Amino acid sequence: MPQPLADDSLVLIDAPLDKAGAPLQRQLHDRLKQAILAGRVTPGSRLPGSRVLSDALSISRNTVTAVYELLVAEGYVQSDRQGTRVAALSRPPLRVGRDEPAAPGVASRLSNIRTMVSRGHTTAALRPGVPALAQFPLATWRRAVDRAIQQAGPAGLGYGDPFGAPALRAAIARHLGLSRGVRCTPAQVVITEGAQEAVALCARMLTNPGDTAWIEEPGYRGAKAAMHAADLHIVPKRVDAEGLATGDADWAARPPRLIYTTPSHQYPAGAVLSVPRRLALIAKARQHGAWIIEDDYDSEFRHAGESIAAMQGLVDHAPVLYLGTFSKTMFPSLRVGFMVVPEVLLAPLSPPLKELLRGGHLHEQLALAAFIDSGEFGRHLGRMRRLYRDRQRGLRDALTRHFKVPHTLEGGHSGMHLTVRLAPRFPDTAIVEAAGRYGISPVALSGFALRPLPEDNGLVLGYGNTPVELYEPLVKRLSQLVRAAETPAHKTGP
Amino acid sequence: MPQPLADDSLVLIDAPLDKAGAPLQRQLHDRLKQAILAGRVTPGSRLPGSRVLSDALSISRNTVTAVYELLVAEGYVQSDRQGTRVAALSRPPLRVGRDEPAAPGVASRLSNIRTMVSRGHTTAALRPGVPALAQFPLATWRRAVDRAIQQAGPAGLGYGDPFGAPALRAAIARHLGLSRGVRCTPAQVVITEGAQEAVALCARMLTNPGDTAWIEEPGYRGAKAAMHAADLHIVPKRVDAEGLATGDADWAARPPRLIYTTPSHQYPAGAVLSVPRRLALIAKARQHGAWIIEDDYDSEFRHAGESIAAMQGLVDHAPVLYLGTFSKTMFPSLRVGFMVVPEVLLAPLSPPLKELLRGGHLHEQLALAAFIDSGEFGRHLGRMRRLYRDRQRGLRDALTRHFKVPHTLEGGHSGMHLTVRLAPRFPDTAIVEAAGRYGISPVALSGFALRPLPEDNGLVLGYGNTPVELYEPLVKRLSQLVRAAETPAHKTGP
Numbered sequence: 007m008p009q010p011l012a013d014d015s016l017v018l019i020d021a022p023l024d025k026a027g028a029p030l031q032r033q034l035h036d037r038l039k040q041a042i043l044a045g046r047v048t049p050g051s052r053l054p055g056s057r058v059l060s061d062a063l064s065i066s067r068n069t070v071t072a073v074y075e076l077l078v079a080e081g082y083v084q085s086d087r088q089g090t091r092v093a094a095l096s097r098p099p100l101r102v103g104r105d106e107p108a109a110p111g112v113a114s115r116l117s118n119i120r121t122m123v124s125r126g127h128t129t130a131a132l133r134p135g136v137p138a139l140a141q142f143p144l145a146t147w148r149r150a151v152d153r154a155i156q157q158a159g160p161a162g163l164g165y166g167d168p169f170g171a172p173a174l175r176a177a178i179a180r181h182l183g184l185s186r187g188v189r190c191t192p193a194q195v196v197i198t199e200g201a202q203e204a205v206a207l208c209a210r211m212l213t214n215p216g217d218t219a220w221i222e223e224p225g226y227r228g229a230k231a232a233m234h235a236a237d238l239h240i241v242p243k244r245v246d247a248e249g250l251a252t253g254d255a256d257w258a259a260r261p262p263r264l265i266y267t268t269p270s271h272q273y274p275a276g277a278v279l280s281v282p283r284r285l286a287l288i289a290k291a292r293q294h295g296a297w298i299i300e301d302d303y304d305s306e307f308r309h310a311g312e313s314i315a316a317m318q319g320l321v322d323h324a325p326v327l328y329l330g331t332f333s334k335t336m337f338p339s340l341r342v343g344f345m346v347v348p349e350v351l352l353a354p355l356s357p358p359l360k361e362l363l364r365g366g367h368l369h370e371q372l373a374l375a376a377f378i379d380s381g382e383f384g385r386h387l388g389r390m391r392r393l394y395r396d397r398q399r400g401l402r403d404a405l406t407r408h409f410k411v412p413h414t415l416e417g418g419h420s421g422m423h424l425t426v427r428l429a430p431r432f433p434d435t436a437i438v439e440a441a442g443r444y445g446i447s448p449v450a451l452s453g454f455a456l457r458p459l460p461e462d463n464g465l466v467l468g469y470g471n472t473p474v475e476l477y478e479p480l481v482k483r484l485s486q487l488v489r490a491a492e493t494p495a496h497k498t499g500p
Numbered sequence: 501m502p503q504p505l506a507d508d509s510l511v512l513i514d515a516p517l518d519k520a521g522a523p524l525q526r527q528l529h530d531r532l533k534q535a536i537l538a539g540r541v542t543p544g545s546r547l548p549g550s551r552v553l554s555d556a557l558s559i560s561r562n563t564v565t566a567v568y569e570l571l572v573a574e575g576y577v578q579s580d581r582q583g584t585r586v587a588a589l590s591r592p593p594l595r596v597g598r599d600e601p602a603a604p605g606v607a608s609r610l611s612n613i614r615t616m617v618s619r620g621h622t623t624a625a626l627r628p629g630v631p632a633l634a635q636f637p638l639a640t641w642r643r644a645v646d647r648a649i650q651q652a653g654p655a656g657l658g659y660g661d662p663f664g665a666p667a668l669r670a671a672i673a674r675h676l677g678l679s680r681g682v683r684c685t686p687a688q689v690v691i692t693e694g695a696q697e698a699v700a701l702c703a704r705m706l707t708n709p710g711d712t713a714w715i716e717e718p719g720y721r722g723a724k725a726a727m728h729a730a731d732l733h734i735v736p737k738r739v740d741a742e743g744l745a746t747g748d749a750d751w752a753a754r755p756p757r758l759i760y761t762t763p764s765h766q767y768p769a770g771a772v773l774s775v776p777r778r779l780a781l782i783a784k785a786r787q788h789g790a791w792i793i794e795d796d797y798d799s800e801f802r803h804a805g806e807s808i809a810a811m812q813g814l815v816d817h818a819p820v821l822y823l824g825t826f827s828k829t830m831f832p833s834l835r836v837g838f839m840v841v842p843e844v845l846l847a848p849l850s851p852p853l854k855e856l857l858r859g860g861h862l863h864e865q866l867a868l869a870a871f872i873d874s875g876e877f878g879r880h881l882g883r884m885r886r887l888y889r890d891r892q893r894g895l896r897d898a899l900t901r902h903f904k905v906p907h908t909l910e911g912g913h914s915g916m917h918l919t920v921r922l923a924p925r926f927p928d929t930a931i932v933e934a935a936g937r938y939g940i941s942p943v944a945l946s947g948f949a950l951r952p953l954p955e956d957n958g959l960v961l962g963y964g965n966t967p968v969e970l971y972e973p974l975v976k977r978l979s980q981l982v983r984a985a986e987t988p989a990h991k992t993g994p
Contacts, residue, residue, distance in 0.1 A: 048817055049843065111789055112848045114708050119852040128658030139654040148649045151863070155642045160633040163831035164622030164965070199693060200858055210729050214608050215709045231855040235704050237731070295605055323542060337657035341860020349543065354606045358613040361725040364694055366835020367861060369645070471658070 023063060030065050035073045042082050042092055053083060053090040118234040126447025128338070131480055133447035134274070134423040134468030137334050138393055146382055147373065154372035162372075168363040170197025170344070171371035177378040178330075178344055186302065187315030188328050190346045196359065197344050197371060201301055201331040202228045204345040205266065207362075208327050209236035211355050212264060212297050219264040222250050224454030224462050226273045226301065229266045238264065242456045245272050249279030252287070261294040269317055270305035274425055274454050274466040276417015284317050291325045298326045304334050304421035306387050309395050311419055318346060327351075332374065334422065334470070335387060342367070342374060394422050397469040404477035411488045413464070422470030425451060428488065430460040436491040437465065437484075444483055517557060524559050529567045536576050536586055547577060547584040612728040620941025622832070625974055627941040628768065628917040628962030631828050632887055640876060641867065648866035656866075662857040664691025664838070665865035671872040672824075672838055680796065681809030682822050684840045690853065691838050691865060695795055695825040696722045698839040699760065701856075702821050703730035705849050706758060706791050713758040716744050718948035718956050720767045720795065723760045732758065736950045739766050743773030746781065755788040763811055764799035768919055768948055768960045770911015778811050785819045795823045798915035800881050803889050805913060812840060821845075826868065828916065828964070829881060836861070836868060888916050891963040898971035905982045907958070916964030919945060922982065924954040930985040931959065931978075938977055 023033045041047050053059070056074060060067040074090055077083045084091050126133050155162075169175065175195040182188035198204040205228065213219065215237035221230055223242030233240055241262065243252050250267050265287070269279035279287075291298050300317045318328040331343035347355060377383050398418055405415060405424075411432065416425040428434065434450035441448060451464035465484070472480070517527045535541050547553075550568060554561040568584055571577045577584050620627050649656075663669065669689040676682035692698040699722065707713065709731035715724055717736030727734055735756065737746050744761050759781070763773035773781075785792050794811045812822040825837040841849060871877050892912055899909060899918075905926065910919040922928065928944035935942060945958035959978070966974070 111706065111791070112845070113705055116705065116848065116852045119855050128660065129655055136658055139657045142654065142657055144649065144654065144657070148646060151649065152642060152646055155638065155645065160636065160638065161623055163633045163636055163638070163833055164630055165832045166622065199860065202856070202858055206856075211607055211610065212605065215731055227855070228858075231852070235852075235856060237709055297605070338659045338858075339657055339860050339862035341858065351606070354610065358610045358725070358729075361613050361721070362696070362700075362729060364696055364722075364832075364835065366693065366833050367864070368833040370861070370864070 023065065031069050031072055034063070034065070034069065035076055038073065038077060039082060042077075047092050049092050051092050052088070053092065055089065115234055115237055118240075119231045126442055127445075129471065130442075130445055130447035131472050131476060132467045132469070132484075133471065134449055134466045135334070135338075136468060136471040137337060137422060138390060138471050139337060140471075141390065141393060142337050143382070143386060147377070150373040150376050150382075151369060154369045154376065158368060158372060162368050166365040166368050168360045168365045170195070170365060171368055171375060173375035174342075174371040174378075175344075177375045181378060181383075182316075182328070182330070182346070186305065187319040188346060189319045190328075191349075194347050194349060194352065195344055196347055196363070197342060197365075200333055200341050200343040201303060201329045202232060202343070204327075204329045204343050205229045205299060205301070206232040206235065207345065207359070208297070208299050208329075209233050209238060209264060210362075211351075211359070213238055214263075217263040218260050219266065220250075220252070220256075220262045221266045221456075222268065222272060223456060224275060224451060224458070225266070226268060226303075227454060229299075229301070230456065233264070233266070240456065245275055245277055247277055248283055249277040250283065250287070252290075257290050257294060261290075262296050264297055264299065265291060266299045266301065267317075268301045268303060270302050270314065271417065271420045273301075273303065274417070274423065274449070274451065276419065276421075276423075276425055278311075278314065278419055279317075281314065281320075284314075284320055288317060288321055288324050288326070296325065298324070299329060300326050301329045303329075303331055306335050306420075307391050307394050307422065308420045309391075309398060309418060323348070323350070335383070335390075336374070336377075340370060340374070342370065394470060397422075397472070397474055398424065400474035400477050401467065401469045401481075404481040408478060408481040409485045409488075411485060423466055423468045425464055425466050427451065427461070427464040430463050431493050432463070432488050432491055433493060434463050434465060437488050440487045440491060441484060444487075446480060446484065448484070517559065525563050525566055528557070528559070528563065529570055532567065532571060533576060536571075541586050543586050545586050546582070547586065549583065609728055609731055612734075613725045620936055621939075623965065624936075624939055624941035625966050625970060626961045626963070626978075627965065628943055628960045629828070629832075630962060630965040631831060631916060632884060632965055633831060634965075635884065635887060636831050637876070637880060641871070644867040644870050644876075645863060648863045648870065652862060652866060656862050660859040660862050662854045662859045664689070664859060665862055665869060667869035668836075668865040668872075669838075671869045675872060675877075676810075676822070676824070676840070680799065680822075681813040682840060683813045684822075685843075688841050688843060688846065689838055690841055690857070691836060691859075694827055694835050694837040695797060695823045696726060696837070698821075698823045698837050699723045699793060699795070700726040700729065701839065701853070702791070702793050702823075703727050703732060703758060704856075705845075705853070707732055708757075711757040712754050713760065714744075714746070714750075714756045715760045715950075716762065716766060717950060718769060718945060718952070719760070720762060720797075721948060723793075723795070724950065727758070727760070734950065739769055739771055741771055742777055743771040744777065744781070746784075751784050751788060755784075756790050758791055758793065759785060760793045760795065761811075762795045762797060764796050764808065765911065765914045767795075767797065768911070768917065768943070768945065770913065770915075770917075770919055772805075772808065772913055773811075775808065775814075778808075778814055782811060782815055782818050782820070790819065792818070792820045793823060794820050797823075797825055798828050800829050800914075801885050801888050801916065802914045803885070803892060803912060817842070817844070829877070829884075830868070830871075834864060834868070836864065888964060891916075891966070891968055892918065894968035894971050895961065895963045895975075898975040902972060902975040903979045903982075905979060917960055917962045919958055919960050921945065921955070921958040924957050925987050926957070926982050926985055927987060928957050928959060931982050934981045934985060935978060938981075940974060940978065942978070 023030055056067050056070040060070045078085050082093055084093050128136055176192040178195050179190050179192045209232055217238055218241055219233050219238040220241050220243045222245050243250055245251060249269060249272050269284060302316055316328055318324055318326040328346040332340055401424060414427045416427060418424050434452050438448060438450045448465040448467050451466060452458040452462050455462040517524055550561050550564040554564045572579050576587055578587050622630055670686040672689050673684050673686045703726055711732055712735055713727050713732040714735050714737045716739050737744060739745060743763060743766050763778060796810055810822055812818055812820040822840040826834055895918060906923060908921045910921060912918050928946050932942060932944045942959040942961050945960060946952040946956050949956040
């Protein structure tokens with residue numbers, strides 16, 4: 007007697023396989039996988055027994071068994087005493103990688119969006135990108151939010167300016183002009199959900215599907231995800247000690263529509279884009295009608311050397327969309343970023359942007375504007391700049407003394423992270439995985455590259471939210487883990 | 501002597517026109533318009549005199565003069581005693597409509613995103629979609645936010661769950677199960693920037709460029725904008741008294757990948773999608789592998805008849821992404837919405853979604869969760885349901901007594917708006933424009949249709965934020981404006 011079947015599984019089985027086509031095993035495997043991913047067979051339901059299915063399809067039972075074993079190995083189904091059941095798929099059964107097709111029923115572009123091995127908890131030691139949470143003046147912020155809710159009153163509950171609270175846009179325009187040499191009026195400032203939404207909007211507003219976009223290699227993963235989601239043809243361009251390295255040949259081959267760069271402090275390697283390269287990039291972009299996205303994510307925390315003004319203000323009418331975020335200068339869960347739209351784009355972009363954006367989060371935005379205007383923001387930045395400088399010095403000391411593995415240290419002109427480059431025989435992903443078990447969350451340098459080279463191997467260490475007194479034990483532990491991860495094939499000594 | 505020229509305008513003029521091609525006047529007009537939009541001539545700079553330009557291009561001076569006049573009329577340039585200057589374009593000079601090409605350097609898809617004539621100020625009388633702002637318990641909310649900031653502490657400042665605060669997701673899952681028959685676990689709830697971002701995410705996650713999407717005609721404009729931004733082929737499907745009307749022929753022709761619908765209270769016409777149509781739509785969607793977006797934007801305010809449970813929970817494993825927003829139940833500037841991801845999509849969608857979303861707004865989300873869990877939300881909903889019922893009754897009364905134009909009244913089963921349908925001889929856009937001058941902001945029904953039929957003419961009247969005592973004077977004024985807008989061609993009487 008055949009076993010009880012999944013509700014719809016007969017529908018799917020009855021569809022005849024193409025006996026003249028691809029190998030039957032592959033056809034059956036694809037058919038079942040798609041049925042599971044598309045939800046045509048429900049989690050927990052039983053697949054037909056291998057004999058039933060082989061009879062129904064007139065194929066060998068071995069083929070069915072092999073396919074079932076493959077599906078078990080992939081996690082789509084589970085095998086137990088009662089038969090073969092469709093898994094609940096509470097964890098992703100397939101690694102969504104570049105070369106694998108996305109599941110049926112979902113967008114193909116998803117297969118381009120690579121997922122991070124692990125970011126670790128937000129408060130994990132040495133996690134990059136997290137500012138000193140305990141040093142944030144939370145009580146002052148609470149009062150600012152409370153006052154904003156009170157002062158905005160009932161009218162502040164309605165729909166507001168889709169580009170964000172005018173008071174905040176004015177405060178940002180003033181701040182950027184003074185501190186970063188950005189030339190803009192408040193009308194050019196658009197508040198976004200962090201820099202991430204700003205990149206996504208730029209991609210959507212300024213490109214067509216299949217257009218070419220350049221990103222830094224290695225570079226910021228969030229920008230890549232946003233661009234993949236806009237169906238761009240992403241071309242990684244290597245960075246060196248002077249930052250994004252592109253020349254005439256790059257432009258001749260296939261000029262981009264969009265260029266994403268972090269000139270103040272290349273993320274994650276830390277180079278500062280030199281002035282000649284900035285000017286050349288602007289000139290070439292102008293010539294080819296390309297737009298530059300300048301992500302100035304942590305330039306507020308300059309530690310060494312002269313601050314180079316933003317590319318946006320370097321020349322008149324630079325073809326640059328300047329992006330910033332308050333995730334580092336304030337705190338990540340605030341989730342306020344912004345973009346500065348070039349004046350010439352205001353006319354064509356404003357009407358569609360107003361259809362796509364709806365404003366909102368008025369109370370937080372008003373509180374932030376008051377925080378900036380009262381000088382509280384500037385004082386906080388000053389305190390954090392000193393704190394991060396001390397922490398970086400402490401981390402450098404600890405690495406010198408306790409990191410017993412050959413490495414080179416990069417970055418640190420500004421911001422809250424240092425990059426430790428390692429020889430390929432110390433695979434960074436294995437180290438990061440091991441470190442996670444100790445609550446230590448550096449990020450693997452190789453994960454920032456689309457096509458990693460052997461040299462893209464190392465650890466990005468965030469010191470923003472990790473106090474100095476922990477560096478010695480943390481670095482000692484990391485050093486041990488790096489040595490333990492050394493691959494035997496490359497071992498050079500006994 | 502030639503006048504001083506815009507920096508780059510010679511570059512643009514030197515490009516020879518194609519004398520064998522399109523009419524020279526059109527060529528020159530396009531050339532100059534594009535140069536202005538692309539920023540190749542800067543705002544405030546002077547265009548060459550008509551004689552200089554006609555000589556340089558060997559075309560008649562009349563052609564140049566005509567083109568300049570056209571550009572002035574379109575707002576691209578301004579003419580004064582000193583010559584013809586490029587306008588600052590602080591206001592959009594062109595209506596970005598379906599049939600016009602987008603400006604060069606911006607995405608083609610932008611030309612599909614139609615812009616609203618005017619929404620009016622958020623507190624304008626009779627503006628649809630705005631809840632009773634003055635009735636919101638602002639003091640209670642202030643305390644909830646303050647407590648959330650305090651309780652979350654420094655750890656709450658970091659990066660959180662990209663899908664939103666777990667406490668809020670759990671509160672929403674409980675609330676939806678009880679009030680709307682939605683079947684979901686907290687893990688399926690993803691917090692979004694209003695329903696708008698949820699539609700955008702669905703489009704991006706579940707379709708490829710060029711895929712077909714069905715939308716309701718007339719229907720919610722925000723959904724159209726989000727789908728246009730995802731390069732979908734949008735097919736409007738008419739709604740009737742039973743809601744979205746589609747049959748076998750629609751499915752046979754070109755089955756969609758995505759269907760956007762507002763079954764509880766069709767926006768803006770107000771029909772309730774009948775149960776047979778719901779079941780048929782679900783069955784067909786399942787058969788063709790399509791996904792249904794069920795936007796349940798105002799079902800909390802049910803005024804008449806039995807509440808029909810959400811499509812999402814109508815059958816097992818319905819191919820439905822359920823969307824909701826707190827813009828109406830709480831207040832618009834909160835900007836919190838959510839989508840319920842079908843269980844089968846969690847595995848393929850979670851990894852890329854986690855790369856595209858970053859969480860944030862934790863304090864507001866925790867305050868909202870506490871507001872729901874404490875019962876404050878339910879009490880507020882109850883008060884507002886009664887208030888909106890009274891306001892709708894008041895508006896109906898006022899229309900019956902004082903709206904002296906033939907019309908039919910539609911909708912009102914739930915929510916905060918009524919739709920007044922008018923004969924085509926009373927053009928709704930003209931009425932809306934005139935009403936705006938009196939601070940009255942109904943929305944034109946025709947603006948909700950992609951391909952408006954003569955019957956798609958009328959006014960969507962929001963009563964959410966307008967007190968009953970104003971209805972008599974407002975409706976009297978509207979009635980006058982409607983009669984004043986009657987087009988002479990159709991006038992039937994003396």
